[in-house]
Amino acid sequence: MSSQTEHKSDKKLLSEKIKDVRIAMMTTTEPDGTLRSRPMATQDLKAVEFDGDLWFFTYATAPKVGDVEQHQQVNLSYSKPGDNLYISVSGTGQLVQDRQKIKDLWNPIYKAWFPKGQDDPDLALLKVHVESAEYWDAPSGKMGALYSV
Amino acid sequence: MSSQTEHKSDKKLLSEKIKDVRIAMMTTTEPDGTLRSRPMATQDLKAVEFDGDLWFFTYATAPKVGDVEQHQQVNLSYSKPGDNLYISVSGTGQLVQDRQKIKDLWNPIYKAWFPKGQDDPDLALLKVHVESAEYWDAPSGKMGALYSV
Ligand SMILES: Cc1cc2nc3c(=O)[nH]c(=O)nc-3n(C[C@H](O)[C@H](O)[C@H](O)COP(=O)(O)O)c2cc1C
Numbered sequence: 001m002s003s004q005t006e007h008k009s010d011k012k013l014l015s016e017k018i019k020d021v022r023i024a025m026m027t028t029t030e031p032d033g034t035l036r037s038r039p040m041a042t043q044d045l046k047a048v049e050f051d052g053d054l055w056f057f058t059y060a061t062a063p064k065v066g067d068v069e070q071h072q073q074v075n076l077s078y079s080k081p082g083d084n085l086y087i088s089v090s091g092t093g094q095l096v097q098d099r100q101k102i103k104d105l106w107n108p109i110y111k112a113w114f115p116k117g118q119d120d121p122d123l124a125l126l127k128v129h130v131e132s133a134e135y136w137d138a139p140s141g142k143m144g145a146l147y148s149v
Numbered sequence: 150m151s152s153q154t155e156h157k158s159d160k161k162l163l164s165e166k167i168k169d170v171r172i173a174m175m176t177t178t179e180p181d182g183t184l185r186s187r188p189m190a191t192q193d194l195k196a197v198e199f200d201g202d203l204w205f206f207t208y209a210t211a212p213k214v215g216d217v218e219q220h221q222q223v224n225l226s227y228s229k230p231g232d233n234l235y236i237s238v239s240g241t242g243q244l245v246q247d248r249q250k251i252k253d254l255w256n257p258i259y260k261a262w263f264p265k266g267q268d269d270p271d272l273a274l275l276k277v278h279v280e281s282a283e284y285w286d287a288p289s290g291k292m293g294a295l296y297s298v
Contacts, residue, residue: 021230023228023230023235025174025226025228025235025237027176027184027186027224027226029178029184029222033220033222034222034239034280034281035176035178035184035222035223035224035239036224036237036239037176037224037226037237038235038237038283038285038292039228039235039285071182073178073182073183073184074184075176075184075185075186075224077174077176077186077226077228078228079172079174079188079226079227079228079230080230081170081172081228081229082231086172086174086187086188088174088185088186088187090183090184090185131183132183134187136187136188139261143187
């Protein structure tokens with residue numbers, strides 16, 4: 001399938017496409033090599049602009065954090081079947097425990113997954129440094145390269 | 150998040166949940182370790198029952214096939230944001246070039262991605278042998294183990 005490269009490093013376009021979906025399936029590699037994914041809510045991109053990193057709340061002790069410490073590469077997939085929109089983001093993950101950053105990114109919607117709120121000492125951030133991204137937005141499967149560093 | 154194990158090895162439930170979404174984001178590991186995903190149409194589960202393997206049409210020469218030959222593990226994520234449904238399937242991928250199996254699974258909807266149809270000599274199947282699966286179907290993030298071999 002042909003790849004269109006006119007949008008390379010288009011942070012704004014990537015940000016707009018992700019904003020539309022918000023919940024990513026984050027795939028990590030487990031210690032035995034298994035690839036596992038789970039839904040994760042991306043930072044509010046309306047409030048905090050995309051500058052090359054995507055941010056997710058996590059518990060510092062969560063298994064996915066252990067996965068990322070052993071094998072940094074992650075994939076984020078964003079799917080909106082109703083609009084035929086599919087996005088693949090490749091990057092590296094890193095645990096961030098900066099309390100100020102946690103405060104800056106906190107939003108009450110995260111209470112659904114972190115009921116103890118922003119002062120929970122186990123609450124942390126998983127920063128994904130984006131290395132490349134692509135999208136598909138037509139039933140025919142035409143693809144666009146969105147971003148690459 | 151708590152894991153509920155009452156549905157272990159529930160092929161029927163996994164099949165029903167997947168049927169509802171059909172397009173998976175398939176994540177593979179590239180030779181340099183990058184995790185990449187792309188949308189892929191799962192076999193028609195209304196026509197061909199799930200017996201532990203999921204089937205996808207591919208070109209035999211596609212980059213994802215090369216990924217899988219070097220690193221068998223794949224993840225399939227199925228997302229239906231409108232229903233708050235997210236599924237993660239972990240398994241191993243294998244290229245299958247059996248012409249009879251291609252005929253059995255062929256369906257005109259695949260013409261969107263394989264315009265030359267079922268007689269295209271480069272047309273092949275990617276079989277994913279499912280090792281485990283989980284799902285999330287409530288905003289609170291409660292998870293169910295769906296399947297494990
Ligand atoms: C909705 C949708 C469904 C797709 N289904 C398939 C499929 O079943 N098989 C396939 O090879 N490509 C399919 N594609 C195209 C792939 O996503 C991808 O662009 C192509 O297979 C090349 O992938 P690769 O370069 O990673 O090997 C689909 C694209 C879209 C948008």
